[in-house]
Amino acid sequence: MDASMALPVASLNAERYQSVMGFWMLWAVLSFVIVLGAALWFMWVYRRKSDNDKTEYVPGNHWVEFFGIFFTSVFVAVMFVWGWRDYAAMVQPRLNETEINVIGQKWLWNIQYANGRTLTNHLVVEVNKPHKAIVTSKDVLHSFYIPAFRMKTDAVPGMYTVLRFTPTMTGEFDLFCAEYCGTSHSGMIGKVTVLSKEDYARWYDGMMKLGQNDDHEGQPKLTLAQLGRKVYETKTCVACHSTDGSRMVGPSFKGIFGTDRVFADGSKANADENYLRESIMNPMKKVVKGFAPQMPAMRGLLNDEEVNQLIAYIKTLK
Numbered sequence: 383m384d385a386s387m388a389l390p391v392a393s394l395n396a397e398r399y400q401s402v403m404g405f406w407m408l409w410a411v412l413s414f415v416i417v418l419g420a421a422l423w424f425m426w427v428y429r430r431k432s433d434n435d436k437t438e439y440v441p442g443n444h445w446v447e448f449f450g451i452f453f454t455s456v457f458v459a460v461m462f463v464w465g466w467r468d469y470a471a472m473v474q475p476r477l478n479e480t481e482i483n484v485i486g487q488k489w490l491w492n493i494q495y496a497n498g499r500t501l502t503n504h505l506v507v508e509v510n511k512p513h514k515a516i517v518t519s520k521d522v523l524h525s526f527y528i529p530a531f532r533m534k535t536d537a538v539p540g541m542y543t544v545l546r547f548t549p550t551m552t553g554e555f556d557l558f559c560a561e562y563c564g565t566s567h568s569g570m571i572g573k574v575t576v577l578s579k580e581d582y583a584r585w586y587d588g589m590m591k592l593g594q595n596d597d598h599e600g601q602p603k604l605t606l607a608q609l610g611r612k613v614y615e616t617k618t619c620v621a622c623h624s625t626d627g628s629r630m631v632g633p634s635f636k637g638i639f640g641t642d643r644v645f646a647d648g649s650k651a652n653a654d655e656n657y658l659r660e661s662i663m664n665p666m667k668k669v670v671k672g673f674a675p676q677m678p679a680m681r682g683l684l685n686d687e688e689v690n691q692l693i694a695y696i697k698t699l700k
């Protein structure tokens with residue numbers, strides 16, 4: 383009943399998941415034994431004993447009905463609350479999350495770190511540290527799946543999905559694509575390396591190499607946010623958006639991340655990653671109140687890596 387023998391339980395979510403699944407399995411096995419046992423028992427005790435043996439008329443029993451419905455309802459309610467609690471814990475933002483950008487494409491995973499490093503098919507994380515993976519796709523649907531963490535999320539072109547996890551065990555684990563995405567779907571395999579705090583710091587600073595695939599030695603020249611600043615300067619954002627709060631043709635980038643934006647039609651939205659992405663790629667969708675709808679769509683002019691860099695830059699403008 384403990385699947386951990388087959389698969390490591392390597393994140394906080396995996397631990398919670400194991401409890402729920404263990405409970406479900408226990409009940410499934412118990413129900414199976416009780417129902418089948420009762421059926422076999424009745425078959426034996428009330429078997430036909432002679433040719434004249436007639437079945438008695440059974441008019442039904444309200445108490446049996448009541449308890450059948452009552453206990454099933456209680457059980458379902460308990461499982462609902464349990465599932466709700468675990469789900470809430472899974473999606474809840476935490477302080478000091480390490481943000482990692484993940485981009486799926488046929489047929490590999492690109493992982494961008496805040497210090498500007500990009501790894502292919504290799505996710506390196508720190509044990510006991512909350513992480514926020516911001517996931518998207520360049521082409522078709524993929525699914526970012528880490529079995530040892532019992533977590534996955536769809537990678538959807540044109541939007542971000544978020545996966546929050548806290549690894550609880552150092553070691554190496556599998557990273558799969560769990561959504562059929564064409565010819566080499568089955569080859570879209572990577573690995574997850576969970577390091578201790580000290581090792582992670584050394585790896586992050588380029589002082590430690592992880593195997594032969596880790597060819598990004600040394601400190602990258604620019605961080606993700608600095609790369610984003612270059613995008614801001616070279617891809618014409620700078621012509622209309624200030625970074626110091628002053629008003630130009632478009633709204634300033636200063637302090638907008640995470641705040642509520644009010645639009646021309648009076649509606650509101652929180653300026654999260656998905657909002658920023660949409661406003662860059664398809665700016666007419668939501669025009670901020672008091673500004674003219676003049677921005678050209680950047681779809682096709684910025685690639686997914688650059689959009690991630692730009693958003694990382696905007697996040698630093700507090």
Ligand code: CUA
Nearest residue numbers: 524559561563
């Ligand atoms: Cu990517 Cu399946």
